[in-house]
Amino acid sequence: MTKLKVGDKVEVIQAYEKYKVGDVGIITSIDDIYYRINGDKGGAPAYFFKKVEGDLYEDQWHLNDGKVEIPADADKLEKGGSVVAFRKRKVKPFEFGEKLRIKKSLWPKYVIDPKNINPGLDYVDAVYICKYFDLDDAEGIRVYINDGQNSWDCCFNDLDKVERLT
DSSP states (O other): OOOOOTTOEEEESSOBTTBOTTOEEEEEEEETTEEEETTOSSOBOGGGEEEOSSOSBOSOOEEOOSSSOOOTTSEEEEETTEEEEEEOBOOOOOOTTOEEEEEGGGSOSBOSSTTOBOOOOSEEEEEEEEEEEOTTOOEEEEEEEEOSSOEEEEEEOOOTTEEEOO
């Protein structure tokens, strides 16, 4: 287990006092075996917490208008037993060399060379190379694609149908 210290950001992994599993806070003091988060007077042993890197959730709150499905792993704000707003869990950024699957509808019609036309596969395996920004400064990704006959690198912005291969 990682040694926790004052100032560490932690996630509650075992409910105690007013904290539920998944709540996030900062360790503000340590007294013997009790770790206190967010300036509380109580506390809990270290095994009630898991250290987290950075913020787990997006900064923006989304109002629950009943038209969108709330992700199960979202940070929920409840009032009167109903979820009134939620924040989505941040998506881990892609890393160099990570393997991805990409839906064919995302491929550009012509890649770098007109001979490399989308061969019509439903999905293609790709390897993440780096971040990419188009001329309008929209963020996307650059990947290396090998369909068995041809290989090329490709840049695109729509990430809705990109899956991680685990």
